Amino acid sequence: MQRRSFLKKASLGAVAGTTLATPVFAQSNPKINWKMTTTYSPSLPPLYNTADTFCKMVNEASGGNFSIRLYPAGEIVPGYGVMDAVSNRTVEAGQTASYYYYGKDPSFCFDTAVPFGLNTRQMNAWMYEGDGLKLMRELFAPRHIINFPLGNTGTQMGGWYRKEIKSIDDLKGLKMRTAGFAGEVLSRMGVVPQQIPPGDIYPSLEKGTLDAVEFVGPVDDEKLGFQKVAKYYYYPGWWEGSAQVSLYVNDAAYNELPSAYQSLIDTASRAAGSRMVSDYDAHNPAALRRLIAGGAVLKAFPRDVMDASFKTANEVYKDFCDKDPNFKKIHDNYMSFRDSVVPWFRVAEGSYDNYLGIALANRKK
Template sequence: MKRRAFLGKAGLGAVAGTAAIAAPAMAQQNPKISWKMASTYGPNLPPLFGSAEVFCKMIEEASGGQFTIRLYPGGEVVPGFGVLDAVGNRTVDCGQSASYYYYGKDPTLCFDTAVPFGLNARQMNAWMDQGDGLKLMREVFAPRHIVNFPMGNTGTQMGGWYRKEIKSVADLKGLKMRTAGFAGEVLSRVGVIPQQISPGDIYPSLEKGALDAVEFVGPLDDEKLSLQRVAKYYYYPGWWEGSAQVSLYVNEKAYAELPKQYQSLIALASRYAGQQLLTDYDAHNANALRRLVASGAELRAFPVEVLDACYDAAQEVYAEFNAKYPQFKKVYDNYMGFRDQTIPWFRLAEGSYDSYLNRALNRAKQQ
């Protein structure tokens, strides 16, 4: 027993000694590099901005302090929606954003985040990792001098906050609504007037009546913005965001200048930070929703009539864009082909399991 204890202590000592040797060795082998990183988000959105903080912290710690990245919130160095261009022209070395914010530059970028009636978070991860997603999106980003990395997902989002009930398609006519990316194009076909507004301006715009409705993310972030104070009705599902992937943008020249060890570290750290982001939402959205309802939010499901009208409008937009943009069609065909292949399995396995378990829990409560 004493021998085992001795060996345990000796083993720990050996590991500590190895670590002590490894850190200086890494410092000798790898150069000291300092980067700047801009985010679209800020500290008022802890899951999103926090995942960028996790990424920077991991890079610094894993490199023994040799590779550091200073993170700037949206608006501090560049505007929140200026991250894509800032990384491309190397105003900053890297950035965190959601690519569908840049729909106006190229609608194909939306596939990197979310498109209406698209993939859920698990399916998106699978398309990026095991399908052609990452390869195709890197082709889209290449002309902008950016190397992109997936860095998390919000999961399926809510359908937003509305001042009035949405009982039919007619109730959407003339509605001034904050939304982003492809969703605005589709919603405009059913009468909505889409507005793209940065996260920091959402609450005052809704409060002052400049907006009639707002969609942002889901319960956790919506609660932080206190949207329930200025709009009563909370709708679901967010059909335009079955998931929403957040991305890390790295300037291609900055990336090429890195040692291979640092390039690998970026891939690992972005994946780790991304996993933290999704688990943060999955762990905390449920309780946030309960608090929102307790504070007066009224949950409503979109009528099937409304969902069908929006689905049909989305197909019209896709057809138009496929005819107009060859690269859009290339990505669309691959993305939707992957969706159509995986949906039956998810419905068979996870959909049936979730539906039954929800029914069983409700039955137990009534007994």
């Protein structure tokens, strides 16, 4: 109500102030209609609804002059076709996770998540207060895309497995759905990675084409029903200490916009993205409890698996840095930022969270 009141008063004030206000307003805020596609479908509410919220915010704040119509995955282009569709202006905008395009350039993963990388707040800090957004904009520019952060899932789970993972040996030969750098690291540990769109994951797991799957976390995993066909649920998802979702905007379409609409895209993407984080944080706990009550067996990865994963991830990074100067430039900046902020989080947030968790557990005894 306050926002609508503000917009109404602002419009009336402009009209009352000068007879030129109305024509100027109309010229600087033209009627524009965009199409936007997404990798996700309405069956994944936090992800899809974030894109929908963004579109509604833009429409409302512009008084209906800037309209963006959202199309679920598959209606205009396939779920993994978002980057190409925005790049060639089949659509003006798209929502996706950049690590899906690992095959085009591994550096895109830094826009979403990399193994043993930043958590959600650290990622936001790198993007907005560090060099993250600048480096990502440089990376996307040759593809005619301007990227904006559009939310984050938070730290993800380690996925669903048909059998227990007791040691590194249990990973060998495992056919697992994963994405981005996780697949490269896991493959060196004996896993056979598979990149499969969200809608095809459950059937593949049910038929035995997959032995394991990682997707997001309790809210989305429950919706997709993975617990029905693979009962062991592991944590943490070391390959996704956070997972940033992105808004892609075609650069030519963006440059055609008046500056007010350009600012609106930035503001609405931040607001909608913040709601995504809140959505996951508010609903993952209850979803996890329901999954466990329904038979899911919650397990932590063994320490030797974690240590081997960390060692292998650093070997992969070195190999890619040695081959690709641009990858190295982004990697070094990202990891330097990580190394500078993790000690602070360990002192403050980590110690607080660990103590509170133990205290609450002891209180129940």
